[in-house]
Amino acid sequence: xxxxxxxxxxxxxxxxxxxxxxxxxxxxxxxxxxxxxxxxxxxxxxxxxxxxxxxxxxxxxxxxxxxxxxxxxxxxxxxxxxxxxxxxxxxxxxxxxxxxxxxxxxxxxxxxxxxxxxxxxxxxxxxxxxxxxxxxxxxxxxxxxxxxxxxxxxxxxxxxxxxxxx
Amino acid sequence: xxxxxxxxxxxxxxxxxxxxxxxxxxxxxxxxxxxxxxxxxxxxxxxxxxxxxxxxxxxxxxxxxxxxxxxxxxxxxxxxxxxxxxxxxxxxxxxxxxxxxxxxxxxxxxxxxxxxxxxxxxxxxxxxxxxxxxxxxxxxxxxxxxxxxxxxxxxxxxxxxxxxxxxxxxxxxxxxxxxxxxxxxxxxxxxxxxxxxxxxxxxxxxxxxxxxxxxxxxxxxxxxxxxxxxxxxxxxxxxxxxxxxxxxxxxxxxxxxxxxxxxxxxxxxxxxxxxxxxxxxxxxxxxxxxxxxxxxxxxxxxxxxxxxxxxxxxxxxxxxxxxxxxxxxxxxxxxxxxxxxxxxxxxxxxxxxxxxxxxxxxxxxxxxxxxxxxxxxxxxxxxxxxxxxxxxxxxxxxxxxxxxxxxxxxxxxxxxxxxxxxxxxxxxxxxxxxxxxxxxxxxxxxxxxxxxxxxxxxxxxxxxxxxxxxxxxxxxxxxxxxxxxxxxxxxxxxxxxxxxxxxxxxxxxxxxxxxxxxxxxxxxxxxxxxxxxxxxxxxxxxxxxxxxxxxxxxxxxxxxxxxxxxxxxxxxxxxxxxxxxxxxxxxxxxxxxxxxxxxxxxxxxxxxxxxxxxxxxx
Amino acid sequence: xxxxxxxxxxxxxxxxxxxxxxxxxxxxxxxxxxxxxxxxxxxxxxxxxxxxxxxxxxxxxxxxxxxxxxxxxxxxxxxxxxxxxxxxxxxxxxxxxxxxxxxxxxxxxxxx
Numbered sequence: 001x002x003x004x005x006x007x008x009x010x011x012x013x014x015x016x017x018x019x020x021x022x023x024x025x026x027x028x029x030x031x032x033x034x035x036x037x038x039x040x041x042x043x044x045x046x047x048x049x050x051x052x053x054x055x056x057x058x059x060x061x062x063x064x065x066x067x068x069x070x071x072x073x074x075x076x077x078x079x080x081x082x083x084x085x086x087x088x089x090x091x092x093x094x095x096x097x098x099x100x101x102x103x104x105x106x107x108x109x110x111x112x113x114x115x116x117x118x119x120x121x122x123x124x125x126x127x128x129x130x131x132x133x134x135x136x137x138x139x140x141x142x143x144x145x146x147x148x149x150x151x152x153x154x155x156x157x158x159x160x161x162x163x164x165x166x
Numbered sequence: 167x168x169x170x171x172x173x174x175x176x177x178x179x180x181x182x183x184x185x186x187x188x189x190x191x192x193x194x195x196x197x198x199x200x201x202x203x204x205x206x207x208x209x210x211x212x213x214x215x216x217x218x219x220x221x222x223x224x225x226x227x228x229x230x231x232x233x234x235x236x237x238x239x240x241x242x243x244x245x246x247x248x249x250x251x252x253x254x255x256x257x258x259x260x261x262x263x264x265x266x267x268x269x270x271x272x273x274x275x276x277x278x279x280x281x282x283x284x285x286x287x288x289x290x291x292x293x294x295x296x297x298x299x300x301x302x303x304x305x306x307x308x309x310x311x312x313x314x315x316x317x318x319x320x321x322x323x324x325x326x327x328x329x330x331x332x333x334x335x336x337x338x339x340x341x342x343x344x345x346x347x348x349x350x351x352x353x354x355x356x357x358x359x360x361x362x363x364x365x366x367x368x369x370x371x372x373x374x375x376x377x378x379x380x381x382x383x384x385x386x387x388x389x390x391x392x393x394x395x396x397x398x399x400x401x402x403x404x405x406x407x408x409x410x411x412x413x414x415x416x417x418x419x420x421x422x423x424x425x426x427x428x429x430x431x432x433x434x435x436x437x438x439x440x441x442x443x444x445x446x447x448x449x450x451x452x453x454x455x456x457x458x459x460x461x462x463x464x465x466x467x468x469x470x471x472x473x474x475x476x477x478x479x480x481x482x483x484x485x486x487x488x489x490x491x492x493x494x495x496x497x498x499x500x501x502x503x504x505x506x507x508x509x510x511x512x513x514x515x516x517x518x519x520x521x522x523x524x525x526x527x528x529x530x531x532x533x534x535x536x537x538x539x540x541x542x543x544x545x546x547x548x549x550x551x552x553x554x555x556x557x558x559x560x561x562x563x564x565x566x567x568x569x570x571x572x573x574x575x576x577x578x579x580x581x582x583x584x585x586x587x588x589x590x591x592x593x594x595x596x597x598x599x600x601x602x603x604x605x606x607x608x609x610x611x612x613x614x615x616x617x618x619x620x621x622x623x624x625x626x627x628x629x630x631x632x633x634x635x636x637x638x639x640x641x642x643x644x645x646x647x648x649x650x651x652x653x654x655x656x657x658x659x660x661x662x663x664x665x666x667x668x669x670x671x672x673x674x675x676x677x678x679x680x681x682x683x684x685x686x687x688x689x690x691x692x693x694x695x696x697x698x699x700x701x702x703x704x705x706x707x708x709x710x711x712x713x714x715x716x717x718x719x720x721x722x723x724x725x726x727x728x729x730x731x732x733x734x735x736x737x738x739x740x741x742x743x744x745x746x747x748x749x750x751x752x753x754x755x756x757x758x759x760x761x762x763x764x765x766x767x768x769x770x771x772x773x774x775x776x777x778x779x780x781x782x783x784x
Numbered sequence: 785x786x787x788x789x790x791x792x793x794x795x796x797x798x799x800x801x802x803x804x805x806x807x808x809x810x811x812x813x814x815x816x817x818x819x820x821x822x823x824x825x826x827x828x829x830x831x832x833x834x835x836x837x838x839x840x841x842x843x844x845x846x847x848x849x850x851x852x853x854x855x856x857x858x859x860x861x862x863x864x865x866x867x868x869x870x871x872x873x874x875x876x877x878x879x880x881x882x883x884x885x886x887x888x889x890x891x892x893x894x895x896x
Contacts, residue, residue, distance in 0.1 A: 006798045021817035049843045049855050064869045071873045085889045089760035093819035096767045097812045104808040108801050117797035125852045146863045153867035160874035757892025
């Protein structure tokens, strides 16, 4: 069961990612990204991280992606045009990422070959109770700081996006 | 004993006058200047009366360690033994007299306080030189007097010839200083110390085969330094030009004290010279040659101060002849008597020049006997002393030198006798031309004020009586190596006769038959021209040394190296290089964000691979 | 229907490094997209994809160590991503208002 679920949703994630990169119109890319995030949420569940899965669905795909879609529609972004610049990126892009991928894979398989396998339900510490406990005891300071960060981000976004008052 | 007071008092005088001179009166400045030197002289007298060191003993005060490096250490020592006692009395005593004279002589000149600041500073350095107990401190004084000589020769710095003369003196001296520096380095290498006493003690125990080469080298280098400071061949050319300075300067520095520093150095290093016979011989040759050579030039000069300048060079040659013959005490004796009569001659000529309001050419003088009686009498005594008239001070010291020369090599004796005759001739020539005959000038000569003729009188008394009052060789027995000579009456008579013959010849040429000198000059016009133009030595030096050096400096060192290599190449090149490098790096930032991202990924891959290939982040 | 399937089917497990390799693949795809796409918003979405890939690897490690710390980090990443998205989109809006273009390559005046 784990294997089927994993394979299926991993494929969904990869297809969604490839489609994100290859689509011409931004809206299609945004919807592909939503599908990737949902697939990832399921994978989180398989790994026993229930709270994070829920947060992923609510915050990431429910709020951030909605924001993206709003902005795309607001700006009426169309399909992309060709560009002559950025030669270096286009030249180096594929080789570099391929190298990165290969390296990462070899390192991972070599050093983690004796790690325990993933079984649904094997990790019981991902529920809201456990996460909340850690969050409010050991990680209290980062928690408070991030709340300030959000406040600043709100203020920044408001300032940046408002219209000039003439 | 507070030996340090001796040099410090003039230094204080210099500092006071230098810092406050602009706002004080001439009277106060004179008082400070003369007072500091006078106090120094009185302090010397007090120290010597309290306990004159026995021959070979010394009063030594060690103040602090100056250099301490590895095995070599050097402390600032002031030493008074019999040799430095003689020099101290001469320097401070004659210095006081000349300071008193100068307060009146320079009273109409601008820069009165500047003059006395420099003069006191000179006294400080000269006293450091004389009092020092090791070569390095002596060298400090040596350089210092060279500096003050430059400042004082170029005192009338608005006159180009004066500032040129100052530069010439300093630069020629520098060549000699180079010799002294090398000698000091060799001394440190050989003996490990620069202290006079230590070196003298160690020299005796050195084996001859090892030492002869090194000691000869050291002594020849010291001779180079002494030749520069004491104006011997080949470094004498600065002394005649130094007459551009005010007359008290010529008297103090270039007659009585600074130029004798070279002789003093050789006497201090006597222990070394005794073991380097080749160097001693060289000194004798150079001294004799200089004496003869300078005397011939002095015969035909027309400027009264130039005659006395060449006379100084010649007399210094005599002193070096004495050193070279091993009679160091005779050389010091001549230093003392020379200080008396040469200072007298210079100050007297200053009195004449002052009376004639600046005229220095003897062809414009004459018949001043009646108008300047005191000057005439004192100058006459000085001239008699330098000519070696029997029983005057100069006679005693000159006889000592002549007999020492005979003991060294008889032919040197005869050349020295001829030089003594020429000395008498040219000195009395100045007397006849200045004070006898008809006055050919246009000024209104008057006798000098008291501040000027009293020192003249004192010096005249010393010139007459100094010889038999101060038996310097006897005083210095046991301090300096001495070579005993039998008291040969024949030699003394020959020497005195030469002096008297010189006086008589000059009388013949300039008083009895006045046209004789000019007709001789006309018949031997080629020879006369050669000698009158100082054998063109200055011109030869100019062509051989000065001009090539100047051309090299201008074309190679300045145009090529300084302008092109340093300014263009290095300084400009550094900026151009930085700018080009900047240009190159600017290309990296093209404004396209995607390229930046590509660089980031490249860097990340690089770091990642480096990490994993080098064993991971364990 | 479950008795039609072999028993190993229900007990087979996925090795851990599969998740990590998946995370690496997603990250590489995101990096590619970032380097090749020209629309600002698409580029920004590729960044979000990369962040998600990293989240996945955090949670995987948290599973491996048996502690919940990795999930906490992942939580913070999400918060920061949210804040960043807000501000970033505001910046994109401003750029669009000033230059009337959404092509990254045309916003290159800060150069040389």
